[in-house]
Amino acid sequence: xxxxxxxxxxxxxxxxxxxxxxxxxxxxxxxxxxxxxxxxxxxxxxxxxxxxxxxxxxxxxxxxxxxxxxxxxxxxxxxxxxxxxxxxxxxxxxxxxxxxxxxxxxxxxxxxxxxxxxxxxxxxxxxxxxxxxxxxxxxxxxxxxxxxxxxxxxxxxxxxxxxxxxxxxxxxxxxxxxxxxxxxxxxxxxxxxxxxxxxxxxxxxxxxxxxxxxxxxxxxxxx
DNA sequence: GCGACAG
DNA sequence: ATCTTGTCGC
Numbered sequence: 001x002x003x004x005x006x007x008x009x010x011x012x013x014x015x016x017x018x019x020x021x022x023x024x025x026x027x028x029x030x031x032x033x034x035x036x037x038x039x040x041x042x043x044x045x046x047x048x049x050x051x052x053x054x055x056x057x058x059x060x061x062x063x064x065x066x067x068x069x070x071x072x073x074x075x076x077x078x079x080x081x082x083x084x085x086x087x088x089x090x091x092x093x094x095x096x097x098x099x100x101x102x103x104x105x106x107x108x109x110x111x112x113x114x115x116x117x118x119x120x121x122x123x124x125x126x127x128x129x130x131x132x133x134x135x136x137x138x139x140x141x142x143x144x145x146x147x148x149x150x151x152x153x154x155x156x157x158x159x160x161x162x163x164x165x166x167x168x169x170x171x172x173x174x175x176x177x178x179x180x181x182x183x184x185x186x187x188x189x190x191x192x193x194x195x196x197x198x199x200x201x202x203x204x205x206x207x208x209x210x211x212x213x214x215x216x217x218x219x220x221x222x223x
Numbered sequence: 224g225c226g227a228c229a230g
Numbered sequence: 231a232t233c234t235t236g237t238c239g240c
Contacts, residue, residue, distance in 0.1 A: 229231105230231050230232105
């Protein structure tokens, strides 16, 4: 698939903050998504010793959830891990992997937040803008703030609120299991995002897309 | 000054 | 993210 928006990755912290505020205005929080035939998952693994990052993009058939295509990329970390500026560290290798895909996925699930972010521009938004593709942020923990109690049954959810604005949902993907945090990445509404996350969490807490990508990068890092 | 802080 | 043993359960 083709990246359509480019910018320098070697930025100062202040420049990264400025870029987020600028790009946040381009994020689309409503549905602008075609029929979904394929869904992709992306993830990154680290090697502290070599300061190396390994990224993978795994494309699945949206209904059978079988793997259609995979792509991997490697990179040397150019940006430190700073909460709130996460994408500037993980996105370079992810963009490389996505660029290698023969076909453009109809939807991409990211391991992290979408607009559930202090400047409403988490990793999922960044990926969505750079490739002009529908994306969803599905994180395992919250970047900031809290949420009200979530029902205990799969499908139950509670709104994520920041500054009196609903920025996402804590969503229970399996009965009695800790919920995940879903938010709009780009071109996907919150309700649609949650429907997709539930459809992808067939057996485990996390979506099959991110599970496949996670498994791939970890196996690659061991070599 | 102190605490909070995606992966 | 990653470092790590055993243990509970299908």
